[in-house]
Amino acid sequence: MVTELFAPALYETLFPVGISRYAVGGLLVGLGAVVIYLGTGIPAGASTFLESTLSYVSDQPRFQQYVSSRDWRVIFTLGIIAGAAVYALTFQSGLVSSGLYEPGTTGELYEVGGITLWLTEVQPWRLFLGGILVGIGTRIGKGCTSGHGVCGVGSASKTSIVGVITFLIVAIGTAQVVMALGVSP
Amino acid sequence: MSKRHPLFMPLIFVGGLIFGFGLGFSHMARPEVVLNFLQFEDFGLLFVMGGAAVVSGIAFALVPRLFDRAPLTGDTYGRRLKSFDRNVLIGGAIFGVGWGLSGICPGAAYASLGVGNVTILWALAGMFVGAYIQGYWRSHRTASETSATGAD
Numbered sequence: 001m002v003t004e005l006f007a008p009a010l011y012e013t014l015f016p017v018g019i020s021r022y023a024v025g026g027l028l029v030g031l032g033a034v035v036i037y038l039g040t041g042i043p044a045g046a047s048t049f050l051e052s053t054l055s056y057v058s059d060q061p062r063f064q065q066y067v068s069s070r071d072w073r074v075i076f077t078l079g080i081i082a083g084a085a086v087y088a089l090t091f092q093s094g095l096v097s098s099g100l101y102e103p104g105t106t107g108e109l110y111e112v113g114g115i116t117l118w119l120t121e122v123q124p125w126r127l128f129l130g131g132i133l134v135g136i137g138t139r140i141g142k143g144c145t146s147g148h149g150v151c152g153v154g155s156a157s158k159t160s161i162v163g164v165i166t167f168l169i170v171a172i173g174t175a176q177v178v179m180a181l182g183v184s185p
Numbered sequence: 186m187s188k189r190h191p192l193f194m195p196l197i198f199v200g201g202l203i204f205g206f207g208l209g210f211s212h213m214a215r216p217e218v219v220l221n222f223l224q225f226e227d228f229g230l231l232f233v234m235g236g237a238a239v240v241s242g243i244a245f246a247l248v249p250r251l252f253d254r255a256p257l258t259g260d261t262y263g264r265r266l267k268s269f270d271r272n273v274l275i276g277g278a279i280f281g282v283g284w285g286l287s288g289i290c291p292g293a294a295y296a297s298l299g300v301g302n303v304t305i306l307w308a309l310a311g312m313f314v315g316a317y318i319q320g321y322w323r324s325h326r327t328a329s330e331t332s333a334t335g336a337d
Contacts, residue, residue, distance in 0.1 A: 014228045022229035025211020026236025032204025033237070034244040039196040041255035043245070043265035046292030050316035061327065062320040072197045077295050079201020080208065084299025087209030092300060101210065106217035110301070117301025122216045122288060124307040130287020131294075131308035133279050135315020138291060141276020142267045145290040146204075148277075149234050154241030155264035162269065163277045164234075170281025175223030178286060185217060 020100040032083070033150050036076070043155065045147025046080070047138035049073040092116050121185045126178075141167070190257040207237075208296035215297070216288030216305075223285055283315075 036044050052066035052073045066073070090096040092103075093116040108119045120127075138144040141163055143152055148167075152160020211233045212218040222230035249262040267273075284290055289297065289308045297305040 016227055017229065019229055019232045022211050022232035023236045025207045025209075025213065026233035027240055028207025028210060029204050029213075029233065030207075030237035030240025030244075032200045032202070032207060033241050035203060036197055036200035037241070037244055037255075037262070038248060039200075039255060039257045040193065041258055041260035041262050043241075043263075044197075044200070045265075046290075046295065047312075047316075049295075050291065050312050051320055054313065054317055054320060058317065058320070060317075060320050060324040062324040072194060075194050075197045076201040076204075079198040080205035080292060080295040081299040082198075083202035083205025083207070084209040084214055084296035085205075086202065087206045088300045091210060104212055104215075104218070106212070106215050106221075107302075112301070115301075118215065120216050120297070120302050120304050122220070122304075124304065127216070127287050127289065127305065127308035128311040130283040130285075130289065131311020132315040132318070133283025133311075134287065134290060134308070135283075135312035135317075136319045137276045137278070137280025137283055137315075139276065139316050139319050140272050141278075141280055142273055144280065144292070145234070145284075146292045147265070150237045150241050151245070151265040152267070153234075153238040154245045155266060156242070156245075157264065157266045159267045159269040159273055160265070163273050166274055166277030167281035167284060170278045171285035172223050172225075174282045174285025175220055175288075176225075179224050185220075 017102045017104055021102050021104075024100050029146075030150060030154070033146070033154075037151075043147075043151035044076060045143055045151060046077070047144040047147060049077050050135055051139055088117060089115055092118060123183075123185065126183070137167070193257045196257060204292070205296045205299055208293055209300050213293045213296070214300050214302065216293075216308075218288075219284070219290075219293070220288040223288070287311075 033044055036042055051063050052070035055063035055067050055070055091101050107121050109116050143163060148160040148163040208214050213233055221227040245264050254261055287308055294305050294308050
């Protein structure tokens with residue numbers, strides 16, 4: 001009853017597009033990691049791919065530790081790209097719909113051969129500069145949102161929990177400052 | 186390299202497929218949606234991270250008790266535990282600035298390419314540049330310090 005009194009307005013403020021697409025998507029992200037873990041025992045993360053792939057083209061000693069895993073990390077990344085493409089082909093294109101899926105209004109949609117694709121409106125300099133810092137930070141910090149956030153937190157690893165809290169707080173601070181400076185999108 | 190189980194690569198691909206579909210479905214492949222979270226306009230991202238961590242948490246807790254070895258590698262099931270040192274804080278903070286500026290992280294960037302967002306190649310190029318910078322720097326620092334300590 002309490003929820004009916006004040007929660008709708010609060011819920012609407014906190015979750016303007018609801019929570020189902022987020023929760024369902026998150027469960028699938030976790031499931032993908034678990035499938036790999038069940039079959040291979042590997043707690044996979046996405047950011048090691050950056051260094052392991054560099055080992056194909058660079059002799060820097062730092063990257064050589066990833067030579068033995070670089071081939072499957074390429075396959076993992078191709079799988080992620082393909083999985084997102086399946087989403088684009090189905091839900092993003094409107095071919096499949098569900099009460100659990102809210103389309104959203106961000107960015108810009110365009111069509112190629114009947115498939116609805118999506119483009120960000122975030123400025124390239126933000127993506128490139130942010131990307132550089134993401135590339136440096138995830139590798140020094142021993143993980144990213146999937147390694148620390150999904151597998152590490154799932155392992156109840158104190159290191160990962162501290163890592164996630166660190167990057168969440170700093171990211172919120174950064175985004176708030178960037179927004180306050182009037183940078184948009 | 187030792188010979189791998191024939192199903193090893195297909196399983197990795199299927200795991201990535203589900204993972205990437207989830208990132209697309211949850212709109213995490215869209216930097217705008219991540220920025221909306223960081224700017225306190227939509228807290229849905231908490232359910233993505235929470236949902237994923239709950240699923241992996243159950244698996245990481247149960248699987249090692251139920252099974253001895255992973256069928257495709259013969260490896261024992263461990264948890265993902267990394268040692269804590271100040272790098273976790275320094276790296277986490279640098280990652281945080283980058284994530285807060287761009288709204289994109291590695292896994293979501295790969296998925297973003299899959300939903301048709303070619304503009305994300307800027308972020309991917311940046312990530313490779315960043316990973317190379319830290320690799321170059323750490324390789325050379327380690328080389329000059331090998332006599333002193335065996336640094337990670």
